[in-house]
Amino acid sequence: MLIMQIAECVPLLNLDHQTQHNLAKDHRKLANLTPDTRQVTTDSCFVAIHGEHFDGHQHVQAAINAGAIMVVVEHPVSASGALIVQVPDTYKALAQLSVAFFGDPSASLKVFGVTGTNGKTTVTHLIAKILTVAQIDCGLIGTLYAKGGKTQHVACNTTPDPFTNQQYLNEMVHAGKKACAMEVSSIGLDQGRVRGIDFDTAVFTNLTEDHLDYHKTFEAYFEAKALLFEQLGNSYHHGRKNKTAVINIDDPYGQRIVARTAANVLTYGTKGRGMLQARNIRVTSRGTSFQLRIAGHSYPVHLQLMGNFNVYNALAAFGATYVHGIAPEVIIGALESVTGVRGRFEVIPATVIVDYAHTPDGLANVLSTIKKFAKRRIFCVVGCGGDRDVAKRPQMATIALQSSTDPIFTADNPRSEDPEAIIDQMVQGLDPATYTRLSDRQQAISYALSLAGAGDVVLIAGKGHETYQIIGSTKHHFDDAEVVRNYFAASTVQKQA
Template sequence: MQASKLIENIKFKRIVPELFEDFRVSLLTQDTREVIAGSIFVAIKGTRIDGHKLVQEAKKNGAAMIIAQEPLPDMTIPVVYVQNTNRAMAILSSFFYGASSQALRVIGVTGTNGKTTVTHIIEAIFSSLNENTGLIGTMYRKIGDEVLKTKNTTPDIITLQRTLNKMVEKGVSTVAMEVSSIALVQGRVWGIDFDVAVFTNLTEDHLDYHKTMAEYAHAKSLLFSQLGNKYAHSGDHKVAVLNNDDSLSKQLEEDTAAEVITYGIKNNAMIRATNVEIHGQGTNFDLTVFNKKYSVTVKMVGMFNVYNILAAFAAAYACGVSPEKIIKALEQFSGVKGRLQLLTSQNKVSAIVDYSHTPDGLLNALETINEFAKGKVFCIIGCGGDRDRFKRPKMGKIAVENSDFAIFTSDNPRSENPQVIIDEMLAGIPELKEIPTFIDRREAINFAVSMAQPGDIILVAGKGHEDYQIIGATKYHFDDAEEVKKAFELKEQMD
């Protein structure tokens, strides 16, 4: 695409110089490391890095044009000045990559907990229908069978548009995508044409960024308020899928122009689970879909996973998939790595690796385990550094009150002192108790495994699918599931 044609899509701009030699755009990027000859570099003013200070580097690497919102003196290549480079980047990337979301069925999932599991279940449902599917989220980006690494739950808008464009090229029809609250506030999904938006729940998280629960709730609401504002003649219009057991859903229903479908367990809903029975091998429940009842057996455990299943069911149902086909796919789905992932030793000690890194997520995981645990429950938990400090004492308190044996350790301490993080977790314990603490997470896992007896369950919480640990500014390989398996093997050798 020619540069002159691309920037026509920004209505309000100032070009310096007004007349410039046109060129074919090779790449649109906000990352100087990606810049090649013929690139357009978008200078984004971020919280840590200001792209305006990197324009000379971008020019040196081959950039032929800069998009900026602040004055750039002494530039010898064309500069397009706009009010907001984030918004300009969203507009330009949509047109540069062919507005690919409009050629796809895009299902966005937002909420504090459950996004990864819900998107994986949705992807599994449509894969079972022999569709070529895509997935974008915390663990990776997936295009058919191709897996790509990702930095954020929701990528930046250029990476997102590139990914969607590649999905179209590869014949993908349905995309399940996690949409984080921070991404919504930062405009990372501006221009994405969502067909279905799913809300899981709202509990405390990311208050280091949003500051208050009201701001956090508002961030989540943006996905629904931006969910189209027209009704297609064919009936193929937008749908909001809402958790009727979460109080925010009432507000979201008012915020959206889309049709609404509700799900739940406690309150009456269009799609509802009753008679839920959780056991060590899975969960059984009765599913009512607009007054028609079905019996469902799944391989996933936990009440919160029933909510995840209902959310995914409602999303697929909103897209016209029959209940029978959805249930068949659900019964074959075995779960997601790091989401209540069960590991068992030869001497019948069980470990569950889970991504429960919020107070609500940790409580849900422990309550689920306590429902079917026959022996003692151990809980290994840490809190991330440079993140929400308010939840640390709450996490400590939940771990102590809902397990027989709590062990505090490091998660991703980042630039913080790990011992300070642990001390802040200890502050949440109402009565002074002897809590084993290990700055080294591997030592914490080995200690729990050495203490556990047959029939006991060890919850290793907080990191889930992550295969790394960030200490200082360095990312080291560390996988909770791998470490548990090693600890099991070590104990078996010693016994």
């Protein structure tokens, strides 16, 4: 059972001298720490967070009534029956307290943080695979799930809140894991969700347009990503863990990040630059091959994954694990054994591809790869999410129109917006004769599959691994891959009838 004394909180929090003095004399034990009123139990510390939809400050008395003996707030509240501690930033306090409460678990792990617009999920899975082959047990935190302990947790955000992160890392330590590969989103960095995590290696994949509904400007989006590298390795104290930044040097923003970090840097690329390079790249319908060059040596690589973007993903994972002393031959063997990641260029029989591509750059990369092996038509089923960056909507439609023979525009997660209105914004200025629009996503997928023949490729883009569709504020079960498999199963039954 995790226990922390109230007096132990003194050096962790930004407190005035009188409050520090008062707390130092309080030796009551905290048996629980939580920002969630539903999780408050006897002898809890409740941290009141002001979120987008919920303000914990309005529920302090309820937390006390449920058993909280200490409450951390940002401003005075009307409540009694517990120790009330005011700090300038409760979200930062939550991170500080969580690290202490869970015993600073990241200090006992090799932690790999991967950030960038595209590739985070694939790179973290490749890193975990390499480490596993090298007999270094590795947990994962990311878009698909968090796993590493006895329980696999469903992901609510790509990067969880600081309390949840420490909880997951603690579970990994107790499960005997030696490493964690973690997706680190720009929003997570901006909001301080990874504060207190002792990253050993930070990976930058790329930067293209996304999340501008949150960051407002592309420069602000970049600055959020750069935080991971600015906060990495700002000490050269002997005995501390070595820090390395693994950076895509082909991306102009990667070049800028090199100057932002005090850590050691390993650069990678495919255009003749970088300490780690891929040359002679060849993409086929069976995979991707290239020559990998590092430290004056060259190695042949034959991936089962397809596309130039997966070459970058493989280089990122190679670099991240190579700096920890894993032999190139071991890394390459692990990379070559990977058949795919759920919802990331996931190939379903009859050459149907389900991919998470939900940004202009992501969609362009996937279609570019498909064009290298498609023999006939390319069907592209794609939409744009509601309540998100509207500027990319016409870009997505234009890319689908230019890089596929049969673009079909449909709904993604419309949320509070009208799906038809979203498609209107996507196709503004385009000739209606050049595309098909079907706002019902299942109907759009079935339509593409019904027209596709031998040698054709159907890309279903935008949702990838997701098993839901958000309409209004409700999540409805919806899985692109499941829709495809059900379609073919029904077709088989009809043929047999």
